[in-house]
Amino acid sequence: MASTAPFTVKWGIMATGWIAEMFTKDLLTNPVTRGVHDVRHQVVAAASSTAKDRAASFLEKVGAASTTKAYGSYHELVADPDVDIVYVATPHSHHFQNAMLAISAGKNVLCEKALTVTAAQARQLVETARAKGVFFMEAVWTRYFPISIKVRELVSSGAIGNVYRVVADLSVGRDAPEGKVDFDDSHRMINVDLAGGALLDLGIYSLTWVFQTLYHLQPEEDKEAPKVVAAINKYHTGADETTSIIVQFPKHKSQGIALTSLRVGTDVDGLNSGGPAIRIQGSSGEIQVMGPAYRPLQYKVINKDGGGEIEVVDCPIPKDPERNWGHGMFWEADECARCLRDGKVESETLPWSESIVIMEVMEEALRQGGVTYPELITSDVYDAQGALNTGKR
Numbered sequence: 412m413a414s415t416a417p418f419t420v421k422w423g424i425m426a427t428g429w430i431a432e433m434f435t436k437d438l439l440t441n442p443v444t445r446g447v448h449d450v451r452h453q454v455v456a457a458a459s460s461t462a463k464d465r466a467a468s469f470l471e472k473v474g475a476a477s478t479t480k481a482y483g484s485y486h487e488l489v490a491d492p493d494v495d496i497v498y499v500a501t502p503h504s505h506h507f508q509n510a511m512l513a514i515s516a517g518k519n520v521l522c523e524k525a526l527t528v529t530a531a532q533a534r535q536l537v538e539t540a541r542a543k544g545v546f547f548m549e550a551v552w553t554r555y556f557p558i559s560i561k562v563r564e565l566v567s568s569g570a571i572g573n574v575y576r577v578v579a580d581l582s583v584g585r586d587a588p589e590g591k592v593d594f595d596d597s598h599r600m601i602n603v604d605l606a607g608g609a610l611l612d613l614g615i616y617s618l619t620w621v622f623q624t625l626y627h628l629q630p631e632e633d634k635e636a637p638k639v640v641a642a643i644n645k646y647h648t649g650a651d652e653t654t655s656i657i658v659q660f661p662k663h664k665s666q667g668i669a670l671t672s673l674r675v676g677t678d679v680d681g682l683n684s685g686g687p688a689i690r691i692q693g694s695s696g697e698i699q700v701m702g703p704a705y706r707p708l709q710y711k712v713i714n715k716d717g718g719g720e721i722e723v724v725d726c727p728i729p730k731d732p733e734r735n736w737g738h739g740m741f742w743e744a745d746e747c748a749r750c751l752r753d754g755k756v757e758s759e760t761l762p763w764s765e766s767i768v769i770m771e772v773m774e775e776a777l778r779q780g781g782v783t784y785p786e787l788i789t790s791d792v793y794d795a796q797g798a799l800n801t802g803k804r
C-alpha cells in the first residue's frame with residue numbers, strides 16, 4: 412500500500428519571548444515521536460518587534476534550521492509569502508492588533524491565550540478571519556492534550572452520570588512580604604498596560620476546564636449562555652490578584668466554579684498534596700484531574716458504587732529523544748495543520764463562538780470586580796502602524 416506524505420505547514424513565529432521558545436521547540440520535534448504521521452511542521456521565519464538580531468538569536472536558541480528567516484518587524488513576517496500560518500506569542504495586550512495584522516495580510520493565525528482583552532476585539536477578529544477566509548484559533552493548548560480528549564469522552568459517554576458541577580483551580584502561590592506578590596510591577600502578569608492579572612493569564616485555564624466539560628459538550632441546539640457571578644481582589648497595580656467565578660447553566664442544572672490566585676497555590680508543596688486541580692462531579696461519580704490545569708498529566712475516575720476502587724491514569728507528554736524535548740504544545744499545532752489540510756477555518760475543539768463566550772465571561776467578571784485596562788489595549792480600532800504592531804515601547 413502506498414503511504415501518503417504528511418501534510419506540511421510552514422510557520423512564522425511572531426515574538427521571541429518565553430512561550431514562543433517553548434512552542435517553536437515543540438514545532439521542531441519529530442511528530443512520529445508522538446505517534447503522528449499525517450502532518451508535520453516547518454519553522455520558516457521568526458520576527459522580533461524590536462530587532463532582527465533578536466529574532467536571529469531566538470532561532471539559534473531553539474535550534475531552527477540555518478535557512479530560517481529572521482525579521483526585525485512583525486510587518487515583514489506577515490508579508491512573507493512562504494509563511495502559511497503565524498503564531499502570535501506577544502502579551503495579551505497585543506493580541507488583537509497583532510492578529511489583525513496577520514489576518515489582514517491573509518495569513519492563518521494561531522493566537523496565544525487570552526485571545527484578546529475585550530470580547531468586542533475577539534468578535535472583530537473572528538469577523539475579519541471569516542471575511543478573509545483564513546484559519547484562526549486561540550492557542551489553548553490544553554484542549555488538545557490526549558488527557559482533555561479522554562476526559563471529554565468520559566463525560567459525554569456518561570461515565571460519571573450527569574455532570575452537575577465542575578470546580579477548577581489554577582493558582583500559583585506567589586505571595587510576598589508587605590502585601591506584594593513575587594513579580595515586578597512591570598511584569599506582564601500584573602502590569603495593566605500588558606493586560607496583566609490572574610484571570611486573563613491563569614484563570615482562563617480554570618474556565619477552559621469548566622467550558623470543555625459543561626459547555627462544549629452541550630448539544631448545539633441546546634447551547635446555553637452562562638450567567639456569571641464573580642469576586643475579585645485587586646492588586647495595587649489595578650490587576651486582579653485573586654478571582655473566583657461562578658459560571659451557571661441553569662437549564663442544564665450545572666455550575667462551574669473557576670478559581671485563580673497569585674497569592675495561594677493549587678499545588679501547595681509541588682507534590683499535589685492539595686488534591687486535584689479539577690473536580691468534575693457527576694450523578695454517579697467524579698473525574699479528578701491533577702494539575703497544573705494548563706498541563707495536566709494524570710486523571711482519576713471515582714465511581715459512587717466502586718467500593719473504593721479508583722481508576723488512575725497517567726498521561727505523560729512524549730519527548731522527541733533526538734531533541735530531548737516535548738512540552739505538549741505540538742498537539743495544538745497538529746490541530747492547526749489538520750484544519751489547514753482539510754480547508755477548515757476554525758477548530759471544532761475550540762470553535763470561534765466558544766472563544767468569544769469565554770471572553771465575554773472574563774469581561775463580565777472583570778467588570779464586576781472593577782478591573783479596567785487602558786484604552787490603547789482595549790480599543791477595537793485596528794491600527795497597523797500603531798505602537799502595538801511596530802514595537803514602539
Ligand SMILES: NC(=O)C1=CN([C@@H]2O[C@H](COP(=O)(O)OP(=O)(O)OC[C@H]3O[C@@H](n4cnc5c(N)ncnc54)[C@H](OP(=O)(O)O)[C@@H]3O)[C@@H](O)[C@H]2O)C=CC1
Binds near residue numbers: 429431500505524525
Ligand atoms: N500557552 C501557554 O502555556 C503560555 C501562554 N502564554 C501567553 O503567551 C503570551 C506571551 O507570554 P510570554 O511569552 O510569557 O511573555 P514574554 O514577555 O516572555 O514574551 C513576550 C514577547 O512579546 C513581544 N512583545 C512585543 N511587545 C511587547 C511589549 N510591549 N512588552 C513585552 N513584550 C512585547 C516580545 O518579543 P519581541 O521583542 O521579539 O517582539 C516579547 O519577547 C501571553 O499572552 C501569555 O498569556 C505565556 C506563557 C505560557
Ligand SMILES: O=C1OC[C@@H](O)[C@H](O)[C@H]1O
Binds near residue numbers: 612613705
Ligand atoms: O499560559 C500560561 O501557562 C503557564 C503559566 O506559567 C503562564 O504564566 C501562563 O501564561
